[in-house]
Amino acid sequence: xxxxxxxxxxxxxNTSLSEYEQSRARNIEKNNARLxxxxxxxxxxxxxxxxxxxxxxxxxxxxxxxxxxxxxxSDEEYCDEEDCxxxxxxxxxxxxxxxxxxxxKSRRILNLPTEHRDSIINGNNSEEGATEKSExxxxxxxxxxxxxxxxxxxAANEVEKAGVMMAGKDNPTATYEHCLMRVRSMxxxxxxxxxxxxxxxxxxxxxxxxxxxxxxxxEEDMWELAKFASDALERLKGTLPPPSD
Numbered sequence: 001x002x003x004x005x006x007x008x009x010x011x012x013x014n015t016s017l018s019e020y021e022q023s024r025a026r027n028i029e030k031n032n033a034r035l036x037x038x039x040x041x042x043x044x045x046x047x048x049x050x051x052x053x054x055x056x057x058x059x060x061x062x063x064x065x066x067x068x069x070x071x072x073x074s075d076e077e078y079c080d081e082e083d084c085x086x087x088x089x090x091x092x093x094x095x096x097x098x099x100x101x102x103x104x105k106s107r108r109i110l111n112l113p114t115e116h117r118d119s120i121i122n123g124n125n126s127e128e129g130a131t132e133k134s135e136x137x138x139x140x141x142x143x144x145x146x147x148x149x150x151x152x153x154x155a156a157n158e159v160e161k162a163g164v165m166m167a168g169k170d171n172p173t174a175t176y177e178h179c180l181m182r183v184r185s186m187x188x189x190x191x192x193x194x195x196x197x198x199x200x201x202x203x204x205x206x207x208x209x210x211x212x213x214x215x216x217x218x219e220e221d222m223w224e225l226a227k228f229a230s231d232a233l234e235r236l237k238g239t240l241p242p243p244s245d
Contacts, residue, residue: 017055024238025053031207031237039151040211042144049234145219152176176212183216191217191225199232204243207236 017025029050035041041049050056183191198210210233217226 025050027239027241028053028234028237030242031240034242035208035211036151038208038211039148039154040208040215042147044144045230049237052234053238141218141221141223148215149219176216179212180216180219183213183220183222188225191222192228195225195229195232199236202236202240207233207240207242210236 032041032046032049036043036046182194186194195210195213198206198213203209210229214226214229214233217223217229
């Protein structure tokens with residue numbers, strides 16, 4: 001079996017990624033590995049993010065990808081206006097128009113996830129009934145939260161073995177619990193502003209901070225805001241490598 005670095009290099013060559021795109025993809029891959037070890041992203045989130053960074057087509061893509069429409073981005077829910085979040089999914093209320101000839105793009109070409117993988121976070125799957133979709137998405141999201149919680153506990157246990165001094169520096173659990181308390185006490189507007197503040201600051205540990213915030217929102221079942229934080233996290237992961245110390 002080839003190593004991840006070898007696969008990544010071959011993929012970069014095959015897709016003619018620019019030097020900047022390769023650097024960005026490497027940053028994302030390294031950050032994903034760290035966040036997964038800390039229990040701040042799930043295995044599915046790690047795969048989806050890394051696949052997207054390298055332009056990799058996931059195995060799960062169905063043979064009729066070309067017929068899959070691209071779902072709207074939740075970024076449009078969060079414009080610069082203070083109360084923009086309250087405008088709920090206006091695009092979903094519009095009557096679907098037939099696409100212009102040559103205007104439809106496959107998810108494979110656009111490097112987007114398939115409906116099944118995307119549905120874990122966004123809940124998009126038009127082929128299911130409303131009840132079935134709701135139950136499936138609920139179960140998948142609960143599994144994602146449980147997986148991350150278990151990984152965080154393992155990370156905390158390992159750091160505890162290293163001693164109190166290391167725990168104060170490397171253990172994300174105390175910070176996570178503090179963030180969770182803040183999330184529970186903040187308004188929706190305050191949460192949005194906090195996400196924007198972390199991204200704008202782009203400090204040394206901003207990737208972990210944003211990942212903690214995203215994970216807390218998921219644990220509190222605030223999935224729209226978690227998607228907003230996840231999008232910001234992807235931008236930060238591509239810009240900054242993990243801290244070396």
